[in-house]
Amino acid sequence: MFFTRVISTATMVLAAVACSPDTSKRDPVADAKFQNEKRIGDEDITKKQEHDAEFMVNSAGQGMLELELSKLAQQKATTPAVKAFAAQLVQQHADMSNGLKSLADKKSIVLPTGLGGDQQEQVTKLGNLGGAAFDKQYMETIVDAHKDDVDSFGDMSDDAYDGDIRGFAAKYLPVLKEHLESAEQVQDQVKDLK
Template sequence: MRMIPTRFLLPFCLLAAVACSSDSSKKDPVAEARFENEKRIGDADITKKQERDAEFMVDAASDGLLEVELGKLAQQKAATPATKEFGQHMAAQHAQMNAALQALARQKGISVPAALGQAQQQTYTELTALTGLEFDKKYLEMMVDDHANDVERFDDMSEDAYDGDIRGFAAKYLPTLKEHLDMARKTQDQVQEMK
């Protein structure tokens, strides 16, 4: 039996290894951040309050990324000037907030997603399918719901976060999120009146 030289087998072995490895582009950034934090926290025997801090940071980052992307989408697709203006405001302010959150997460050694997770991507995709006032109404309904949840979470964490810097971050951005919620409600009221 004839032996195949190793130099011919190496490319096939490498190709097989690449084919068998998991495709990192299909990984969910939010799930990856949660996994990294759980692993770090588990290794360090950290308290439940610190786990809650990390979870808050992941949720705030993933929500913030979605707010920016949906704000950009609203600037392109919205039927009303008020919705376009609201989207522009959301994209700009949440981009600033995201930058501050990412800097704090790096400082604290907390992993946060750098891209939309699967759930956020699905929400984005659903909105891209809508047009006209239907888009505006659905987008604003989501913004009211999302910001109401954000206000509640940031309010809780401004008092209950284990880490003082995370408490400070939540307290600093709570008024901004309350302002966003008010703006979302006012814009939603304007759009609801249209036929």
């Protein structure tokens, strides 16, 4: 009974936030998750399909974060290897992002339209750094993000309920592994910078 009341209260709070007229204060990632959960609830979709939708939302948010951080690195990085890596990432993530958007449209999955609050904080925090500190923190953040990506895409390439989503994850898993390997190499180059 208590659990049901907590869930109902949480749902009402989310609904109030999602229906709030002031869209500038809404978190795009949370909003996308809420819209997908609402559709999933209305259509009586299985937990596996819900997991697929969550993967799509998280992948879109993570991709936008990596893209924003890499655009920032193209401007602020002082190490040529970091700038080159960031440029490569911007180009290759654009292709993956377009594929993700196309698949989400086909599956009627709502994706975030901007960075979530925590993600925006990461961009701001990194933007406040300069020189070697920026290069090191950018590479650390990108390596960590790609480790998460590889785990997530690896899981979904095997476990996604929807075959198209499984195929998408399998298609981009080798690309993400390559990004991670390159990122770790560049990270090794900058770790001793002062």
